[in-house]
Amino acid sequence: MHMQIMESIVIGAGQAGLSTSFHLKRLGIDHLVLDANAAPGGAWQHRWDALTMNDVHGVAELPGSTAPARDAQRANAAVPASFADYERVHDLPVIRPVHVDSVTDDGGMLVIHAGEREWRTRTVVNATGTWTQPFLPHYPGMETFVGEQLHTVDYPGPEHFRGKRVLVVGGGASAVQFLGALAPITETLWATRREPVWRDDDFTPEAGAAAVALVEQRVAQGLPPQSVVGVTGLMLRPQEHAAERLGAYADRRTMFERIEPDGVRWADGSFERVDAILWATGFRPAIAHLAPLHLRSEAGGIQLDRNGRGTTAVRDPRVQLVGYGPSASTIGANRAGRTAAKGVQRALSRTASRVIV
Incomplete structure (x- = not known):
């Protein structure tokens, strides 16, 4: 049976994947978008009901479109509805649900494996983001804890924790947001590995450029991308000021040494009872399906071209990564979509040149 060979396949239909598809279509590149979700919306459809568009850090408009309004709408409804409309208006070739298991090389052709289904393509754009790869560090005794342990990905909203003593672990924006929602309605504790970096001025373009440059530097060296909160800093929004007045952010502890059935034991030997650990x-990049292509450097990450500012995998120019490293934000994802489409175009031109020769 003859199998059609696509010019490109995009894996993932979140912000980065849709942006890439838009630009591929404008360039006249025959492609498909394979999405693991049953409905449009990327990771946004899985976020907690209490998260409104007023709470999110910002959703950039997709190319040729406008972003959802910053209002009291639930983010897990507003953004998916926006994405669904975008797919329809621009007639993007999305197939779902398709969970990609692996991408392999068969004589110079890339093969997408998804259960019993296969697609063959000349290029791949990986846009799988991070939501499916929550990072949970291991601490001694955590399996003995009799209370609840939930990761951000499982967060059910603040009301679930009312009346419970909650330990929030982590030094990023999500931890700050959780404390902001929980401290006014229940007792909270906060633990981080490092001292949080706070910012009390406006987030300037220069600060944003510095944050992106930090990630670019790591990706250029083939290192795994990391959070850039240390550069951008944490800032309290108006909805978190009540928690600040209650001291939720002032009484931060360094990490505990172990977890016990009903709480945590600190390095100084003292014990703190908690009912839940959040x-x-x-998260980590969802790239395990690319493992057969051996894209990772000795340093553990996937090195990208243009000193980390591009989207092309240095070890295999047929592969583009969007929503990875510097483009792991809605604004970055949009820019990366255009860059990736151009990268696909270059890779296809090189392939055509070799065929002609």
Whole structure:
């Protein structure tokens, strides 16, 4: 049976994937978008009901479109509705649900494996983000804890924790947001590995450029990308000021040494009883399906071209990564979509040149 060979396949239909598809279509590149979710919306559809558009840090408009309004709408409804409308208006070739298991090389052709289904393509754009790869550090005794342990990905909203003593673990924006919502309605504790970096001025373009440059530097060296909160700093929004007045951010502890059935034991030997531990410990890139292509450097990350500012995998120019490293934000994802589409175009031109020769 003859199998159609695509010019490109985009894996993932979140912000980065849709932006890439838009630009691929404008360039006339025949492609498909494979999305693991049953409905449009990327990771946004899985966020907690209490998260409104007023709470999110910002959703950039997709190319040729406008972003959802900053209002009291639930983010897990407003953004997916916006994405669904975008797919329809621009007639993007999205197929779902398709969970990609692996991407392999078969004589110079890339093969996408998804259960019993396969697609063959000349290039791949990986836009799988991080939501499916929550990072949960291991601490001695955590399996003995009799209370609840939830990661950001499982966060059910603040009302679930009313009346419970909650330990929030993590030094990023999610931890700050959780404390802001929980401290006014229940007792909270906060633990981080490092001293949080606070910012009390406006987030300037220069600060944003510095944050992106930090990630670019790591990706250029083939290192795994990390959070850039240390550069951008943490800032309290108006909805978090009540928690600040209650001292939720002032009484931060360094990490505990072990977890016990009903609480945590600190390094000084003291004990703190808690009913729930909320791990706001971040995510890792969802790239395991690319492992057969051996894209990782000896340093553990995937090195990208243009000193980390591009989207092309240095070890295999047929592969583009968007929503990875410097483009792991809605604004960055949009820019990366255009860059990736151009990268696909270059890779296809090189392939065509070799065929002609």
